[in-house]
Each structure stands twice: as structure tokens, then as C-alpha cells.
Amino acid sequence: MIGKSDQTLKRVANAARGQRLTDSVLILPFVGAILFLLPPMWPRASEGVAAEGTATSTALIYLFVVWAGLIFCALGLALALKRFGVGRS
Amino acid sequence: MRHVLLIEDEPNIVEALSFIFLRDGWKVDAHSDGANAVATTVQTAPNAIILDVMLPNRSGFEILEELRSLPDYKDIPILMLTARGQSKDRDIAMARGASQYMTKPFSNAEVLQTMNALVGHLP
Amino acid sequence: MLSLDLLIFVSLIYVAFLFGVAFWAERASDVGRGGWMRTPLIYTLSLSIYCTAWTFYGAVGFAARSGLEFLTIYLGPTVVLIGWWLILRRLVRIARAERITSIADLVSSRFGKSALLGGLVTVMAVVGTTPYIALQLQSVTTSISVFAKGTQNILSSTNIALWTAAGLAVFTILFGTRNLDVNERHSGVVIAIAVEAIVKLLALLAVGVFVVWGLAGGAGDVLARIDASPISQWEVSTGRWIGLTFLSAAAFLCLPRMFQVMVVENSEESHLATASWAFPLYLLLMSLFVIPIAVVGLDILPAGSNPDLFVLTLPLSAEQNGLAMLAFLGGFSSATSMVIVAAIALSTMISNHIVTPIWLRSRGQGATISGDVRSVVLTSRRISIIVILTLGYLYYRISGGGAALASIGLISFAGVAQILPVMLGGIFWHSATKIGALAGLICGLVVWSYTMFLPSFGPEVLISQETIDHGLWGLQWLRPTALFGIQGLDPVVHAVLWSILLNSFAFVAGSILSRPSPLERVQAVQFISAFESGSSARGWQRGATDAEDLLSMAQRIIGAAQAQNLFRTAAQRQGKQGYLPDPTPQFLETLERGLAGSVGAATAHAMLGQMVGGSAVTVEDLMAVADETAQIMEYSNQLEAKSGELTTTARKLRDANDKLTKLSIQKDAFLSQISHELRTPMTSIRAFSEILQNPDLSDGDRPKYARIIEDETQRLTRLLDDLLDLSVLENGQVSLDLRQARLREILDRAQASANVDEQIRIRRSAGREDISILTDPDRLTQVFINLMSNAAKYCEAQRPKLTVIVTEAPAAITVDFIDNGAGVDHANQDMIFEKFSRASDHSKAGGAGLGLAICREIITNLGGQISYLPGQRGAAFRISLPRD
DSSP, X not given: XXXXXXXXXXXXXXXXXXXXXXXXXXXXXXXXXXXXXXXXGSOOOBTTBGGGSOBHHHHHHHHHXXXXXXXXXXXXXXXXXXXXXXXXX | OOEEEEEOSOHHHHHHHHHHHHHTTOEEEEEOXXXXXXXXXXXXXXXXXXXXXXXXXXXXXXXXXXXXXXXXXXXXXXXXXXXXXXXXXXXXXXXXXXXXXXXXXXXXXXXXHHHHHHHTTOO | OOOHHHHHHHHHHHHHHHHHHHHHHHHHHHTTOOGGGSSXXXXXXHHGGGSOHIIIIIHHHHHHHHGGGGGHHHHHHHHHHHHHHHHHHHHHHHHHHHTOOSHHHHHHHHTTTOHHHHHHHHHHHHHHHHHHHHHHHHHHHHHHXXXXXXXXXXXXXXXXXHHHHHHHHHHHHHHHSSSSOSTTXXXXXXXHHHHHHHHHHHHHHHHHHIIIIIISOSHHHHHHHHHHSTTOBOOOOHHHHHHHHHHHHHHHHHOHHHHIIIIISOOOTTHXXXXXXXXXXXXXXXXXXXXXXXXXXXXXXXXXXXXXGHHHHHHHHTTOHHHHHHHHHHHHHHHHHHHHHHHHHHHHHHIIIIIHHHHHHHHSSOOOSSHHHHHHHHXXXXXXXXXXXHHHHHHHHHHTTOSOHHHHHHHHHHHHHTTHHHHHHHHHOTTOOHHHHHHHHHHHHHHHIIIIIHHHTOBTTTBOHHHHHHOGGGOTTEETTEETTOOSSOHHHHHHHHHHHHHHHHHHHHHHHSOOOHHHHHHHHHHHTHHHHOOOSOOOXXXXXXHHHHHHHHHHHHOHHHHHHHHHHHHHHTTOOSSOOOOOHHHHHHHHHHHHHHHOHHHHHHHHHHHHOOSOOOHHHHHHHHHHTHHHHHHHHHHHHHHHHHHHHHHHHHHHHHHHHHHHHHHHHHHHHHHHHHHHHHHHXXXXXXXXXXXXXXXXXXXXXXXXXXXXXXXXHHHHHHHHHHHHHHTTOOOOOOEEEEHHHXXXXXXXXXXXXXXXXXXXXXXXXXXXXXXXXXXXXXXXXXXXXXXXXHOOOSXXXXXXXEEEOSSEEEEEEEESSOOOOHHHHTTTTSTTOOSSOHHHHOSOSOXXXXXXXXXXXXXOEEEEOOSSSSOEEEEEEEOO
């Protein structure tokens, strides 16, 4: 009896965790999109005054760091989903 | 005694045949229906039969066949009479064991002669 | 400098190597050793066809011109994959369940299997992909021309493009249409693409590493050079940044080649989870060195060098011939893999949605399921591939190969992105309808063509300068670059904004305003609930069918060799010898997938369903089949009609034959009867004539016998009269004495003549008989007498009774004679009107059995009918006479 209810609890907990994971996966692109859309909002060079604008190198590093971060998150979520068997039919 | 059973449904023909055979000294019985002709035969126990082919309810051929299957009537003289006049009727009749076969209309003398020949030694 | 000959020689070896890899992979998969090809890694690598020559060469050019803007092309797909692969998974699942073969198939299937939509999406895909293929040909040509610089060679640039196109067509036909089996996927092609993916990544990374650490002084130096370069400042417009990111994300989902590798060739949903991070990583690596290469190229190479070719020209300028060769192969790989997959995807679409429907229609009768479908489909796919590459080549020739790679790529992206609203609406929105989809697609196509595609050829080629400057028909608000008077937008953003907006609007409006057909509703539920329902396929149960039947069916559809192979492999897997595996659910599923490629998914499912019987055939199965095989069914309906006709004819023939046989028997019987009827009275006459010759007859006997002779003579005369009467009536030579008479009088006369009142009670209703009728009263009396005497003779009831009922109808008068006897049994009802047919005892009848035959002839001559009326408890005859 105890074993059975334990199993049920576990299953409920797993399902809840799976739901959280799935939600995170769906949120991730929004996070990515917002982060990717930041650079154009940054100040621009006007009338050839370079110091006022945003350097390409800065934006480059920013974008690649964000990119790598997103990939890392996606990897983590994919592994987690696999471990909890979520997303399988 | 010569005793003939007429199995024939036409009353006029029965009357004519009866007249001929009675005058020749035969005992005559007549039966007009196909259905219980065999029973009548057994009942009256004739020693010769004149059998029509086209009878009500049962054909003369069937009656002939049944009679020939009975031990008592295996050899009894049977003259088949038919009005249909087709040669295959003759074949059927002879194959089923008719002693003689004649087509209507017949000559009285011929019928009498044939029957006497078939019955032979009887007085 | 690398010699051009060497370059071409190495290229040919590389191509031969790819052929070898593809061939070997096909073989391995044929013998069942292809499991390793279905791994997440291979799947991810095959997605890399997203990165074409545009990426390989064009991205650097893009970067050199517009800085970081090129990144949008990779950020879009990254955003889609990292999280929204769950959406992709939905696509994959739907495609699996519905056995979708292309994006056109998806749209067509979702909206009630509409052939029109399928064709439209196909056309859009072809139009959108053609520039892209041209772009690949152009990149190969220009890259070779880098090496050809200064050397005289027979190879002109058009020649190179032509040979490349031809070579690609051969490869694609060899490995893309080797068999018809779409669901079995193209192992050879996928493996070759994976190899090419690795080659292009390694090449670009190698060039990047060489540029950063060989030409420049490491990462710090490169960053410094960036800051010093013309693209040191962030200058990307917000609109373009957002617009291009969105566009690339949309194109990633809608490009026919992406749909092919991502959805159709997908063998396992879980591969998507791996691709969700691995493919963005691939993209990141591909774009990592783009800016450094661009910056260093701008820095080192002479001004005016084509930045699209920096990847090649930088190693060459440093005399790194080996690296340049690798870079060339990388670019070559990018171009060829894209073209191959695009050609396969497009040829499937063209053949399934354009050629086959037209072919089926042109045959007019629908296709019977046989080998000829197979050969038509295969041939049409092969021809389609050639046509697609020819189109690409022509576009390359017409556009002159001058435009920058990036701008051509964007035109394509925007073209295929028009499918996005309909595709997403189709899988998420219940109310989306076919009309809406058509409206959206056409609207998007028109706007895209007008604002982007047509102007791309330059002024005066397909669209006049006049129109570009002043709008269509001189309407300013219809200017291709400033629709509705909105100016100042980037042309690409302008085109994408308006086309997608108007497209979506038309789609939504059309869907709301129209009503879906039943099949659309069913498909909508099927698509949208594909995910919730959780079951990926309509599974087979172990069916009660014979493997041999299945084999003979499969041979007819996919060809003998392939069918036998499929069966033997399955049997081996079950541990059996020979060709006949047990029909397990797994085997049936394999078989169905095998058949689907050649006759269509729904048909394959239905055929198996019919043979196996054990499957749960659902409503949507039936409807899918009904739709997909509508033509086949129409054809078979015609056949059925014909066979129905045949059956009817055969039945008529059989009836006629029966009748003839009966007639022939009747003729014999008739002769016998005539003979009998004539001979019987003659027998009596002869016998008594002979008797009468006896002198010693009693006085009583003599007149008696004379009377008999007289009776029999009369009987003979009667018989001859009847026969003559009948003969006259039958030949229609009778002269009728037609006049007005009262029915009651005729009946009275008949009753008096028949003189049967002692034998049978005749009940009549005098009131109803008071009818005047145009007829031959004597003949009619004759008929009535006959019927009354018959009733008197044959009715065996205790108290015989004959009821005569007269009924007046507008068109006819019926007279029924119904007695209370035993009636005529069913078997004889047909025969009683025939001559000499007497149902019973003929001595009792006293006639020759000609009475009813004569009655029938008389009534027919009077224009009426006589028939036996069954179900009246006694014998019943109905005479119907026409009213004058």
C-alpha cells in the first residue's frame, strides 16, 4: 500500500516537473528573441562620432555570448526532458 | 381363365376394349387413374394388362416400371398403348419391360390377336 | 596559384567520393545495416542544408557590406529550434500520422486534401526556390572563376553553370528517385549531405582559424581590426534586424528542402530534442569567423575585391593552396547539398501535386492501381528534377549572375515565407478553411511578386520602370517599393511586411467568411489534435490475412523485386525463412509505409485495411479514402454500371434461353399433345366403327356405339376449331367486330352459355357492371365462358363459388374471376396460359387445354391483358381492358 502511494506521488511529481520543463522550453525562444533584439536599441553613432555609438566588436561578443548561453540552456533542457521522459509520445 | 386389366382413362376406349375382350371370352377389369393402378392390379390379379401411357396423376411408364419390379408381375404380359405417336415412347416402353407396344388408333383384331399371342397357352 | 585543371580534378574526385558514399549508404540500408544512419547526429547534420553557398560565401560578403546584419539569418532558426522545436515536433507527428510527403502535401492535406492548394504551394515553392538554385550555380561558377583568373580555359562561366546543373541532376535522379518510397527516405542522399555538412563546417573553420591566427595576430588583433574597419559601428536598422530575423525563422520552417530533411526524413521525434541545441551550435560555428574573415579581407585584399569570395581569395593571396582547395570544396558542398535536397523536395511536390493529378485527369477514368502509376510517378519526378535545375540555370542566365548572393537569398526566403501563415494556422487554428488558405496564399504570392520578385530582375525586364516609379496604372499608392504610400522602409522589410500582413489578413478573413467542407473539418481535428491524442499512428492489429495475398498485392504496386525484398527482410527479422513473414502489426505498418510512397497514404491504408480487416477504420480514414480515390471510384462506378448492364444483359439472355428451352420442350410437348388429342377420339371412332361392323350386335348397343362415334367426332371437330381459332389469333389475322356493348350483357350471355350454374354459384355485382365498352362482344363472351367453365371444372371446394368483380379505373376496366378452390400453385402460374397446359387431370378438363391460351390471344387482340392473380385464396384471373 505504502509503496503504491509512493509511486503515485513520484509520478505526480514527475509530471509536474515535466510540465515545468516544457514551459521553460517554450519560454526560452522568447528570452532569446528579446536578448537578440537588444543591440539595435543601443545608441548609434551619429554624424561620424564613433565614440557615441556601439562598436561592432562589442555587439559581436554580446551576440555570441547570448547565443552560446541559449545553446547551453537548450542542451540542458533537452537532457532534462529526456531524463524525465517528457515529450515522448 | 384369361383375365385382362385395362388401365385407361378414356371411358369410350375402355368401353370399346371391354366389348372386344368380353366377346372373346376374357374376364375384363378396368381402372382409369394412374395413382393407384398398381394396387388395383394386385387386387384384381389379372394375367395380362393393357396400359395407357398418358394417365391422370401418374404416367404409364412409371406404372410399368413399378409392376416389373414386383416379383409377381415380372413376367406378366403388358401391352402399352399410346396416342402420342413418337418413336421415343416406344423405346422407353420396351426398355422398361413392356411386352408389346401399340399406337392409337388401333385395329381391334390386332389388339386381340396380340394379347392372345402374349397370353398363349391359357384357355 | 592553383591550377584550374587540378581544381576540377579534385572536384571530380570529391564528387565521385560523394557518389560512393551515397551508394554505399543505400546498400547498407537495403541490407538492414542502416541503423546508425538514423542517429540524432546525422539528423542534425542533414539540417545543415540550411547553410548553403549563401552562408559559405555570401555571409562574408553580407558582413563586409552590412556588418552584423548577416547574423539575423542564423538567429531566426536558432530562436525557432531552441524552444519551439516542440512546434516542429507537432509538424513531425502530423506528417507521420498523415504520411505527409512535402510542405505542399501538408497544406493540401490539412485543407481537405485540396489539389488546388497543393498545386499552388508547389508553384510558390518552385518560384521561391528557383532563384536559390540559381544562386548556388552562381556561387560555384564564380568560385571556379577565381581559380581560372589569368588562365585560358575552354570552360566559360556559363559552361560551368551548365555542367554543374547537369551533374547535380544526375546525382539527384540517381539517389533521389531510386525508388518511389518516400517514407523509407533517402538514406544515400542524407548520408552524402551529412558528409558535406562536415566538409563545409571544417572548411570554414579552417579558413577562419587561418585568418585569425595566421593572417591576423589572434583574437585580440582581430577585435582591434574590427574596430578599425569600415564596419566598426553598429549600423543595422532596427526594422531590418527584426524583419530579417523573422524572415529567416519563417523560411527555416517553410523552405521545401528544410521541410524535407526536418520533417519528411525525420525517423524519430526525439532527434529534434538533440537538434534543438546541436543545430544552433552548428550555426554558431558557421558564423563564428564570418566577421573576422570579412574584416581581414577588407583590410588585406586590394580594394574592390568581391567580398563574397574572401573565403577563397584570402587563402589564395597567402599562397595556401591546400586551404583554398578545402574552402572551394566547402563551398561546393554547400551549393550541391542544397540543390540536391531542394530538387528532391520540389520534384516530389511537382509530381504529386501537379503531374499526377493532371495525368489522372487526362486519362479521364482515374488510375487503376497497378504498375503504371509507379512508372508515371517516377518518370515525372525525374523530369521534374531536370526541369527544376533547368529553371535555376535559366534564372542564373537571365539575372546575369550579377546580383549579390545575399539579396537573391532574401527574395527566396520571402517567397517561401508566404506559406507560414497558412501552415501555422493549419496546425493551430480549428477554423482555418481552404478558401482562407487559398486567399492568403494567392494574396501573399501576388504581393511578393509585385514588390520583390519581379523588380529583382531589374527595370524593364519583367516590370517596367514606369510602374516602379509611378505605380501600377499610374497609381502612386501601388508603387512596388512603396505600397499604400509608405516610404522610407527598407525594400526587403517593406515587401515582407506587406506580403505577410496582407497574406495573413486574407487568410483569416477568408477563413472566417467561408465554411469548411466536412473533410476539412475532419482533417482540422486530425491535425490539431495530433499532439493531444498522443497516439502517433493508427495502429494495425494482428490481422487475419494471408501474407501471400499481401505479397501479391505489394508486387503490383511497388514492383516485384522491391516487394519481395521487403517481405524477405521482414521474414528474416522474424526469424523465418522465405518470403512470407507473419502479418504482425509491425510488419503491416512497414508494409503500409512502403506502399504509401507509390499510391498515396490514404489509399495504402485503405488497401491494407481491406485485406487485413482487423484495423479500426475510422470516419476520417473513410473520408480520406473517399477523397483521394474519388477518381478511381468514379471509374469503378462506371465499370460497375457497365458490369451491371452486362449482368442485366446476361440475365435477359439467360431468361431468353430459358424461354427458348421451355419453348422447345413445349414444341415437343405440343406435337405430342396434338397427336394425343387427335388420336384419342380417333381411337374410339375406329374401335367402335369396327365393332359396329359386327352383324350380331344387340339392338341396344348399336345406337349407343353410334352415339359414341358421333360424340368423338364432335370432339375432334371442336379441337380442330380451337386450333384454327388459336392459329388465327396468334397470327393476328383475326378480324374483330368492334362495337359498343354493355359489360353486363356480355357477362349475362356468357353465364347463360357456360351453363355451369349447377356446378358453381356465380356471384356478380350487377351495379358495377353497367359499363359501356368498345369491344368485340362475341370474343369477350368466349373468354368469359371459358373462365366460368374452368372455375366450374377445377374448383374443388365443398360449395364452389365464383366471384366476378368489375372495377373501373380511369385508364382501364378490370374484370376479376375469383373462385374459392385450391388455386393454381406457384410453379404452374406461368404456364397455364400456354397451349395444352393443364394443371391437373385432363380427362376432367374435357378440352384440349387450349382454352386459356385462346383467352390470352383474344384479350391481347382486344388490347388488354389477362393474368393470373396470385394470393386470392382461390384461382383468380384478372382481365384488364382498355377504356376507349
